[in-house]
Amino acid sequence: MLLAAVVIITLPHRHQLGLAKAVRSTVLAPVLRLQGGFYDMRLTSTRVEELRAERDSLAERVLVLKDVEEENLRLRGLMGLWERGANRFRPANLYPTKRGGEVVARSFRLDVGGEAGVTADAPVIAPGGLVGVVRVTSGGQALGDFWTHPDFRVSAMTADGSVFGIISPLGETPLLMRLDGAPYQVRLTRGTELVTSGMGGVFPRGIPIGRVTEATGEEAGWARSYQVRPLVYPEAVREVMVLVQRDSTETMEDVWSPSVSEGNADRE
Amino acid sequence: MNERAQNRVGLAVTVLTLTFVHFALAPVLDSWYFGPNLLACAVLIAAREVRPGTAASVGFVLGLLEDSMAVSHFGLATLLLLLIGFVGSLTRDLFLGEERLFMGTYLFAGTWIYEAASYLLMGAPGDPVAYLLLTAPLDAMATGIVGYLTLPVWRTR
Numbered sequence: 001m002l003l004a005a006v007v008i009i010t011l012p013h014r015h016q017l018g019l020a021k022a023v024r025s026t027v028l029a030p031v032l033r034l035q036g037g038f039y040d041m042r043l044t045s046t047r048v049e050e051l052r053a054e055r056d057s058l059a060e061r062v063l064v065l066k067d068v069e070e071e072n073l074r075l076r077g078l079m080g081l082w083e084r085g086a087n088r089f090r091p092a093n094l095y096p097t098k099r100g101g102e103v104v105a106r107s108f109r110l111d112v113g114g115e116a117g118v119t120a121d122a123p124v125i126a127p128g129g130l131v132g133v134v135r136v137t138s139g140g141q142a143l144g145d146f147w148t149h150p151d152f153r154v155s156a157m158t159a160d161g162s163v164f165g166i167i168s169p170l171g172e173t174p175l176l177m178r179l180d181g182a183p184y185q186v187r188l189t190r191g192t193e194l195v196t197s198g199m200g201g202v203f204p205r206g207i208p209i210g211r212v213t214e215a216t217g218e219e220a221g222w223a224r225s226y227q228v229r230p231l232v233y234p235e236a237v238r239e240v241m242v243l244v245q246r247d248s249t250e251t252m253e254d255v256w257s258p259s260v261s262e263g264n265a266d267r268e
Numbered sequence: 269m270n271e272r273a274q275n276r277v278g279l280a281v282t283v284l285t286l287t288f289v290h291f292a293l294a295p296v297l298d299s300w301y302f303g304p305n306l307l308a309c310a311v312l313i314a315a316r317e318v319r320p321g322t323a324a325s326v327g328f329v330l331g332l333l334e335d336s337m338a339v340s341h342f343g344l345a346t347l348l349l350l351l352i353g354f355v356g357s358l359t360r361d362l363f364l365g366e367e368r369l370f371m372g373t374y375l376f377a378g379t380w381i382y383e384a385a386s387y388l389l390m391g392a393p394g395d396p397v398a399y400l401l402l403t404a405p406l407d408a409m410a411t412g413i414v415g416y417l418t419l420p421v422w423r424t425r
Contacts, residue, residue: 001321001324001325001328001350002324002347002350002351004328005328005331005343005346005347005350006347008332008335008342008343008346008347009342009343009344009346009347010343011342011343013342016342016343017339017342019332019336019342020335020336020337020338020339020342021336023332023333023336024336024337027333028291028333028336028337031288031291031292032291034292035291035292035293035294035295038292038293038295038296039295039296095294095295096295096298097294097337097338098294098298099334099337099338099341099345099386099390100305100307100308100334100345100382100383100386100407101382101383101384101385101386101387101388101389101390101392101404102386102387102390102392103387103392103393103394103399103403104393104394105298106338106340106392107337107338107339107340109337135339136339143337143338143339144339145339145340148393149340150391150393151340169393170393171393173393173394174392174393174394235299
């Protein structure tokens with residue numbers, strides 16, 4: 001039995017994922033369906049008033065926006081533009097999966113999978129910004145990592161595209177991020193908004209990630225590091241969108257309203 | 269049905285129920301600052317009643333279920349729960365007590381060791397001192413209480 005456990009640990013990651021998928025879709029399948037039900041129950045019981053108010057305001061907005069949407073579609077059709085955001089995303093419910101020994105959730109399960117067009121490496125976003133990335137999919141579900149996962153990396157830039165760097169979770173403080181590799185000659189001020197740069201081919205350009213809080217270090221006079229406050233916290237996100245149509249050249253800047261950074265990059 | 273068989277049935281029902289609740293109510297339990305680790309509880313309870321090999325098998329199966337819920341560190345929970353089950357079963361030879369206080373302490377220690385080992389081996393982020401000396405002991409205490417409450421269900425004698 002000990003040997004079997006050691007074999008499981010040393011299996012190639014691809015086989016481990018296959019084994020996990022087999023267990024989830026057989027033994028755990030009924031429990032996971034129930035888990036979703038309990039989750040929704042908990043959510044509705046704690047957020048009834050909030051949801052009611054949200055529904056009322058949404059109903060009002062839908063009425064107002066209906067005409068605008070029709071006009072927008074007509075104009076976009078005339079100009080030969082794509083429909084904004086349509087068919088690019090798949091809505092999903094997200095369930096954090098926290099194991100013993102974890103302070104914050106690092107992985108999650110989605111209730112959509114390969115059947116809905118979700119693929120591995122698909123970005124997962126919430127209205128606030130970047131949530132994480134899908135790692136593996138099966139028929140009706142997918143597993144992924146939050147940005148809190150130690151293996152998570154994303155190429156980032158300032159909203160104006162002047163400074164680039166790599167964002168990773170800040171190890172010692174689980175709910176903060178770190179921007180590394182920012183150029184030395186540029187100093188980012190507190191509140192500067194960071195978005196995905198589109199480099200690396202996983203995350204399209206323009207997904208909000210977080211805001212700079214403070215400078216944390218310099219690397220031998222050629223690069224700077226910053227602490228970043230995320231825009232989305234794993235514990236607070238439940239309904240997400242998964243990007244199902246991906247194109248390495250696409251940008252998501254049109255999906256979020258243009259936001260003005262509280263701070264800007266100051267060139268020294 | 270004799271007493272031993274009754275105990276075994278009660279034990280199996282307890283282990284299955286704890287496992288089921290662990291996964292079904294995970295979103296609720298995980299949202300608390302601390303909560304019982306019902307999977308560790310199931311393995312530790314089973315370990316007190318069965319032979320080391322069987323206890324290790326229970327740990328192996330439940331650990332595999334736990335590992336299936338995450339993408340990384342696959343096999344870690346399998347290995348740790350297997351070892352916890354095996355060592356837990358060996359304590360039957362060292363501590364013969366049937367007292368509930370002993371069971372509470374045993375569940376506390378077992379869960380604390382499991383969570384501390386997981387934390388250290390996963391290299392989880394956060395303040396290690398706060399986790400090892402506050403969160404993990406609180407989880408372990410909650411597990412001990414839940415385990416204590418399940419005793420009448422599976423121990424009829």
